[in-house]
Amino acid sequence: MSAPASDPHGHGHGHDDHGHGHHEPTFIEKFVFPTDHKYIGMQYMFTGMAMALFGGFFVYAFRMQLAFPGINVPLYGHVSPLEYNALVTNHGTIMIFWVAMPVLIAAFGNFLIPLMIGADDMVFPRLNRLSYQIFLVSCLVLITSWFVPGGGFGGAWTAYPPLSSNSEYSLTPLGSTLWVVAVALEFAAFLLGGINFITTAMNSRAPGMRAMDVPMIVWMICIASILFMVSVGPLIAGAIMLIFDQQLNTGFFDPRQGGDPVLWQHLFWFFGHPEVYVVLLPATGFVAEVITVFSRKKLFGYQTILYTTIGTGVLSFFVWAHHQFISGIDPRMANVFTVTTVLISIPIAEMMFLYIATLYGGSIRYTTPMLWALGFIATFLIGGVTGIFLGASGADIYFHDTYFVLAHFHYTFFPIAFIGTFTGLTFWFPKMFGRMLNETLGKIHFWGTFISFNCIFMPLFVLGAAGQHRRIYNYNHFPELATPDMQSLRVMATVSLLVLISFQVVFLFNFFYSMFRGPIAPRNPWKSGTLEWTTPTVCPGHGNWPPDQMPTVYRGPYEYSVPGRELDYWPQNEPN
Amino acid sequence: MGFRPIATTRSATGVPTGKLAVWWLLASEVVIFGGVLMSYLMHRINHVDWTYEAAHTDVRIGTFNTLVLLTSSLTAVIAHHYAEKGDGVKASNYLLLTIGGAVTFASIKFGIEWPTEIAHGFTITSSPFWSFYYVAAGVHAAHVIVGAIIMGFVAYDARQGRDLHRVENVGLYWHFVDLVWIFLFPLLYIAK
Amino acid sequence: MITIDWLIPQGSTYAADIDQVIGVIGLIVGFWWLVTQGMFTYLLWEYREKAGVKAAYYTGHEHDLHKWVAYPHYLIILCDVVVIYFAVSVWYNVKQVIPENEDQEIVRVVAQQWAWSFQHPGADGELGTDDDIFTVDELHVQSNRTMIFNLESRDVMHSFSVPVWRIKQDVIPGRIITGWVTPTLEGEFDLQCAEMCGVGHGIMGAKVFVESPEQHANWIAANSGPVASR
Numbered sequence: 001m002s003a004p005a006s007d008p009h010g011h012g013h014g015h016d017d018h019g020h021g022h023h024e025p026t027f028i029e030k031f032v033f034p035t036d037h038k039y040i041g042m043q044y045m046f047t048g049m050a051m052a053l054f055g056g057f058f059v060y061a062f063r064m065q066l067a068f069p070g071i072n073v074p075l076y077g078h079v080s081p082l083e084y085n086a087l088v089t090n091h092g093t094i095m096i097f098w099v100a101m102p103v104l105i106a107a108f109g110n111f112l113i114p115l116m117i118g119a120d121d122m123v124f125p126r127l128n129r130l131s132y133q134i135f136l137v138s139c140l141v142l143i144t145s146w147f148v149p150g151g152g153f154g155g156a157w158t159a160y161p162p163l164s165s166n167s168e169y170s171l172t173p174l175g176s177t178l179w180v181v182a183v184a185l186e187f188a189a190f191l192l193g194g195i196n197f198i199t200t201a202m203n204s205r206a207p208g209m210r211a212m213d214v215p216m217i218v219w220m221i222c223i224a225s226i227l228f229m230v231s232v233g234p235l236i237a238g239a240i241m242l243i244f245d246q247q248l249n250t251g252f253f254d255p256r257q258g259g260d261p262v263l264w265q266h267l268f269w270f271f272g273h274p275e276v277y278v279v280l281l282p283a284t285g286f287v288a289e290v291i292t293v294f295s296r297k298k299l300f301g302y303q304t305i306l307y308t309t310i311g312t313g314v315l316s317f318f319v320w321a322h323h324q325f326i327s328g329i330d331p332r333m334a335n336v337f338t339v340t341t342v343l344i345s346i347p348i349a350e351m352m353f354l355y356i357a358t359l360y361g362g363s364i365r366y367t368t369p370m371l372w373a374l375g376f377i378a379t380f381l382i383g384g385v386t387g388i389f390l391g392a393s394g395a396d397i398y399f400h401d402t403y404f405v406l407a408h409f410h411y412t413f414f415p416i417a418f419i420g421t422f423t424g425l426t427f428w429f430p431k432m433f434g435r436m437l438n439e440t441l442g443k444i445h446f447w448g449t450f451i452s453f454n455c456i457f458m459p460l461f462v463l464g465a466a467g468q469h470r471r472i473y474n475y476n477h478f479p480e481l482a483t484p485d486m487q488s489l490r491v492m493a494t495v496s497l498l499v500l501i502s503f504q505v506v507f508l509f510n511f512f513y514s515m516f517r518g519p520i521a522p523r524n525p526w527k528s529g530t531l532e533w534t535t536p537t538v539c540p541g542h543g544n545w546p547p548d549q550m551p552t553v554y555r556g557p558y559e560y561s562v563p564g565r566e567l568d569y570w571p572q573n574e575p576n
Numbered sequence: 577m578g579f580r581p582i583a584t585t586r587s588a589t590g591v592p593t594g595k596l597a598v599w600w601l602l603a604s605e606v607v608i609f610g611g612v613l614m615s616y617l618m619h620r621i622n623h624v625d626w627t628y629e630a631a632h633t634d635v636r637i638g639t640f641n642t643l644v645l646l647t648s649s650l651t652a653v654i655a656h657h658y659a660e661k662g663d664g665v666k667a668s669n670y671l672l673l674t675i676g677g678a679v680t681f682a683s684i685k686f687g688i689e690w691p692t693e694i695a696h697g698f699t700i701t702s703s704p705f706w707s708f709y710y711v712a713a714g715v716h717a718a719h720v721i722v723g724a725i726i727m728g729f730v731a732y733d734a735r736q737g738r739d740l741h742r743v744e745n746v747g748l749y750w751h752f753v754d755l756v757w758i759f760l761f762p763l764l765y766i767a768k
Numbered sequence: 769m770i771t772i773d774w775l776i777p778q779g780s781t782y783a784a785d786i787d788q789v790i791g792v793i794g795l796i797v798g799f800w801w802l803v804t805q806g807m808f809t810y811l812l813w814e815y816r817e818k819a820g821v822k823a824a825y826y827t828g829h830e831h832d833l834h835k836w837v838a839y840p841h842y843l844i845i846l847c848d849v850v851v852i853y854f855a856v857s858v859w860y861n862v863k864q865v866i867p868e869n870e871d872q873e874i875v876r877v878v879a880q881q882w883a884w885s886f887q888h889p890g891a892d893g894e895l896g897t898d899d900d901i902f903t904v905d906e907l908h909v910q911s912n913r914t915m916i917f918n919l920e921s922r923d924v925m926h927s928f929s930v931p932v933w934r935i936k937q938d939v940i941p942g943r944i945i946t947g948w949v950t951p952t953l954e955g956e957f958d959l960q961c962a963e964m965c966g967v968g969h970g971i972m973g974a975k976v977f978v979e980s981p982e983q984h985a986n987w988i989a990a991n992s993g994p995v996a997s998r
Binding site for chain 2: 114119120121122123124125191194195198199200202203204205209226229230231232233234235236237238240241244248249250251252257258259260263267270543547550
C-alpha cells in the first residue's frame with residue numbers, strides 16, 4: 001500500500017486553480033508556522049494531548065501515594081507533601097486549561113468550523129497562528145514552573161491568596177508567579193482564538209446557510225467562545241493583581257496591607273463557573289453531531305437546544321458564589337446563589353432530555369463514536385445530578401471540600417474532556433487523516449475506559465460522604481478516615497486508574513497505527529449530511545474546496561430519514 | 577502569504593468581518609477593565625480613608641490628559657470620515673494626529689506625572705489606593721500604547737490606499753480606550 | 769430516608785437536619801436519574817438498527833412529542849423548589865442565626881500554618897480572663913451545650929471542619945468569623961482543615977473531645993490557667 005489511489009491529502013489538486021498566486025507551502029510553512037485552520041487545529045490537538053500526558057502522569061503519582069502512603073512510586077519516586085500539593089494543583093490546572101480547552105475548542109473548533117460552514121479558512125488566519133504560538137509559550141512557561149527552585153506552585157488550581165500571593169506561605173516564590181503567568185498567557189491565546197471562532201461562525205457561512213442550518217457543534221463552540229471572552233476579564237484583572245502581590249509586594253489580597261482575600265475568590269469564580277460551561281458546550285456539540293448520524297435522525301428540537309444553551313450560558317454568570325458558600329461571604333448572599341444554582345439544572349436537564357429524545361424512533365448503530373457519545377450522556381447524567389447536592393447551600397456545608405465535590409466534577413469533567421475528545425477523534429479521524437480507525441480496538445478502548453472510570457470515581461463519592469477532605473496527602477493522619485474500609489476504597493480507585501491508563505495504550509496504538517496504515521477512508525464514511533464530508537478528497541486540501549466549488553446550502557444539517565427519499569440522508573449542499 | 581480567504585468576503589450578519597471582530601474584542605476588554613474597576617469600587621466603598629491618599633493625584637494633569645484623549649478620539653473620527661470617502665492620505669494624517677495624542681498622553685503620564693508621584697513617595701506599594709491607581713492606569717496606558725502601535729500600521733497601509741476599512745475598526749478600539757479613561761478619571765482623580 | 773449517618777454518625781443537633789437535606793436531594797435526584805437512565809436505556813434497546821426498518825423523521829417541535837420533554841421539565845422546576853426550600857431552611861438555621869441560650873460557651877479558635885489553637889473559658893466561665901485554657905490541636909466541649917466559636921487566622925486561609933458535626937467554615941485572615949454548634953454525641957472526633965493552606969495542610973488535623981458535663985467540668989478545673997498540649 002504505497003501510493004493510495006485516492007490521495008487522501010489532496011496535495012496534487014489544483015493549487016493553480018486558486019488564483020492566489022502563492023507557492024506550494026514548504027514543510028516549515030505548513031507544519032511549523034501554518035495559517036491553515038486544519039493544521040493549526042492539529043497543532044492544538046497534539047499539544048493538548050501531550051499536556052494530557054503530564055496531567056495524567058501527575059495524577060498517577062499522587063494517587064499511588066494516596067493508596068500506598070509513603071511508597072516509592074515507580075517512575076516518580078517518593079511523593080513529598082510539598083510535591084503532593086504541586087502535583088494536585090498542576091493536574092487540575094493542566095486538565096482544564098491545557099487539555100480540555102485546547103482540544104475541545106481550539107483543535108476541533110479550528111478544524112471543523114470552516115469545513116462545516118463551507119468556508120475555506122478562518123477569517124483571520126495569521127491571528128489564528130499567533131493564538132497557537134502564544135498558547136505554546138504558555139505551555140512552556142507552565143512546564144518551566146515545575147523545574148525552578150522551590151518547585152511548582154502547590155496552592156490548588158484555585159490559588160486562593162494569601163497562600164498564593166506570598167511566598168513565605170507558599171514556599172514556591174518562582175513557581176507561583178510562573179504558574180499565574182502561564183494561565184494569563186493561555187487566556188490571551190484563547191481570547192485571540194475566540195475572535196476567530198466567533199467571527200467566522202457568525203459571518204462566513206456558505207450562501208443559503210441560515211442560522212438554524214448551522215451544525216450544532218459550530219454554535220456550541222461559538223457560544224462557548226463568547227462565554228469565555230465575556231467571563232475571563234475579571235480573572236485577568238485578578239491575575240495581574242496577584243502577580244503584583246507576589247512580586248512587587250502590593251497588598252490587593254493581603255489583609256495586613258488593607259487587601260481582601262475574598263476579592264480574589266470572587267474574581268476567580270466569576271470566571272470559574274462560566275468556564276465549566278465553556279468546556280461543556282463543545283462536548284455536547286460533538287454528542288449532537290454523532291447521535292444524529294448514528295441514529296439517522298434529525299436533532300430533536302434544534303431551536304430549543306440552542307435557546308437552552310444560550311439560557312444556560314447567561315444563567316452561568318449568576319451562580320458563581322456557590323463555590324464560596326462557606327468561605328466567609330455574607331450568609332444572606334448564599335441564599336441568592338443557591339436559588340440560581342439549583343435553577344440552572346433546568347436548562348441543562350432539558351438539553352439532556354432533548355438529546356435522549358433524538359434517539360426515539362431512530363435506527364441506532366453502535367459504532368465507536370456512537371458509544372462514546374452515549375457514554376457521555378450516561379456519565380454526565382450522574383455528574384449533573386450530584387451537582388444538586390453541592391448547589392443546595394444547606395447540604396454544601398457538609399460536602400464542601402470533600403471528595404464528594406471531586407467525584408461530582410470528575411463525573412462532569414471526564415465526559416467533557418475525555419469522552420468528548422474521543423467522541424470527536426473517533427468520528428472525525430477519517431477527515432483529519434484520510435484513514436479509518438480500527439473499530440474493534442476502538443470498542444475495547446471505550447469499554448475499558450468507561451468501566452474503569454466509574455470504578456475510580458464511584459468510591460470517591462462514598463469517601464466524600466464519609467467526610468474525607470481534599471488535597472490531603474495521607475489520610476492515615478485522621479483516625480476517622482484511616483479505617484481499612486476507607487483505605488480499600490482508595491486502593492480501588494488507584495488500581496482502577498492504572499487500568500484506565502493501560503487502556504489508553506490501546507487507543508494510542510490504534511491512533512498512530514491507523515494514521516499511517518489504516519484503511520483509506522471513503523469520502524463520507526458515516527453517511528453524514530454536513531458539509532465537512534463534501535470536500536473533493538476526504539482529507540481536505542488547502543482551501544478545502546476549489547474556489548469555484550464552494551458549497552451552497554439548501555437545508556438543515558440533520559436531514560436524515562426524510563420520508564419519500566431513497567437515501568436515508570440528504571446532504572446540505574445538494575440542490576435536490 | 578498575503579492572500580485573504582474567501583471566508584473574509586462573506587458577511588452573514590451584515591456586519592463586516594473586521595468590525596465584528598473588534599466588537600467582540602471590546603466585549604472582552606470591557607470585562608477586563610470592569611473587573612479592575614469593580615474591585616477598586618468595592619474596596620473604595622469599604623475604605624473611607626482612601627480619600628486621604630486619593631487627594632494626592634494631580635487633577636490638572638488628569639484633566640489635561642483627558643482633553644488630549646478626547647481630542648485624539650476626535651481626530652480618529654475625522655480619519656474615519658476621510659477613509660469612508662476613499663482619501664487614504666488624509667485619513668492617515670488624522671490617524672497620525674491621533675497617535676500624536678497617544679504619545680502626548682503617555683509622555684505626560686510616564687515622564688511627568690508618575691515620576692512626580694513616585695518622588696513624593698507614592699509608589700505602587702505605599703497604600704492599597706496607590707496599588708489600584710498604578711494597576712488601573714497602567715493597564716489602561718498599556719492599551720493606549722498597543723493601540724497606537726497598531727494604529728501606526730493601519731495609517732501606513734491607509735496612506736498606500738490599502739485596507740481603508742481598518743481605519744474605522746482601529747477607531748472603534750480607540751474610542752473604547754478613551755471611554756475607559758472617562759471612567760478612570762473621575763474615580764482616580766476627582767473622587768476625593 | 770437515605771442519609772449518610774451509616775457512614776459517619778450525627779454528632780450535633782443540626783447534623784440530622786443537614787442529613788435530611790442530603791436525603792431529600794438524594795431521593796429526588798435518585799428518582800430523576802432512574803427515570804432518565806431508564807428511558808435512555810429503553811430507547812437504546814428499542815431503536816437499535818433493524819434490517820428494513822427506517823428511522824422516523826421528527827423535528828422535535830411536534831406537540832405530542834415535545835410534551836414528553838416539556839412536562840418532565842416542569843416537574844423538575846417543582847423539585848427544584850422543594851430542594852431550595854429544604855436547603856435554605858437549614859442554611860438559615862446553621863449559618864444565619866446564632867441561638868441565644870443562657871447556657872453557652874464561647875471558644876476562640878485560631879488557625880495557622882499548621883495547627884489549631886483554642887482558647888477556652890476557664891473556671892469562671894468567661895472568655896478573655898486570666899484563667900482561660902489554651903490548647904493546641906485539642907478542642908474540649910460539653911455535650912448538649914451550645915458552643916459559639918470565633919474563628920481567626922494568623923496567616924493564610926484555613927477552614928474549620930468537623931465532619932461528625934457537619935459544620936464547616938472557612939477562616940479568613942483579617943477577620944473574625946462566628947459560628948455555633950450544639951454537640952450531642954460524646955467521644956473523640958476528627959477536626960480537619962478544609963482549605964488548602966500550604967505544605968502542612970495534610971497534617972493540620974486536631975481532636976475534638978465532646979465530654980459529659982462532669983467530664984468537662986473536671987477538665988476545666990484541672991486545666992484552668994496553664995497552657996495544655998498533647
